[in-house]
Amino acid sequence: MSPRQAPTGAPRAGSSDAIADRLHSAAIHLLRRLRREDDASGISAPRLSALSVVVFGGPIAMGVLAAAEQVRVPTMSRLVATLEQDGLVTRVIDTNDRRSVRIEATEAGRTLLNAGRRRRVAALSADIASLKADDRRTLLAAIPLLEKLAGR
Amino acid sequence: MSPRQAPTGAPRAGSSDAIADRLHSAAIHLLRRLRREDDASGISAPRLSALSVVVFGGPIAMGVLAAAEQVRVPTMSRLVATLEQDGLVTRVIDTNDRRSVRIEATEAGRTLLNAGRRRRVAALSADIASLKADDRRTLLAAIPLLEKLAGR
DNA sequence: TTGAATTATTTAGCTACGCTAACTAACTTA
């Protein structure tokens, strides 16, 4: 998804371009690692992500959930269908507007998410714990910046 | 793919668990932004990524490329087939071992990659440039840590 | 108050990209 090393004509080290380039690469590599760990949870990343929104964002309509996950409604509709088949969420028709569906997590959904989250973060957390205190502080300070760059 | 906010029983702020949790979330959000920008380049992320390895890593065998991209050989074989159809790479049979294929970038491949890379990184780079110098330093310092966590 | 427009969701059908299994071809070695 990105250059593995500085291409010819690489930007000046420390410049915004260089940071962007390396950050791009680092994010991709980090994501691949996370995805590898997500795979172990027995539920795919998009499903886990959608489930997460439902668990922590409470009952939510299909369209709102799709927007939160940045996918189209039909994509989310199918995702929710499989989550429902797996007993992780339920669809409840909104009594005020019967076109609308409220998607809620089941107890099984909440349990699976929390277990999965713990497993997912455990390995990364262990690596972070093995960093020097200084490095850990740097990482912590960088997180809000990453979130800002991600557009939150 | 991850909690949007601290779940009940969230770890102590600043602990390795908390950093792992937030980093997980930040990486996902950052990735989504990058993917959105990648989409604009007219070539899918997996293709762009593979092309990148070929361009910067020189002629490379199928199996090595698959390993570099962390996908199975058949997946890469198909990816390369489409890149070849698009005229971005060529397959050359290795004269020493005629089972083996050397995948090389074409001039068109190099051109597309560099143009795409510039476009991709430009928006992110602009946002980084707008950070305070201090924050930019923090980000720069964090990048090697991210790469280390990603397993490099 | 009903007919038209809008809104929320689902269904259908396409593409891309992961995977495994099975195949072909080429090389190595006992």
Added chain:
DNA sequence: TAAGTTAGTTAGCGTAGCTAAATAATTCAA
């Protein structure tokens, strides 16, 4: 040289994106 190994391709499956079209409920205007 036959048997085993290695490199790559082909076939076929599942998941997840998308758009277009269908369905159903609601809103609104004449």
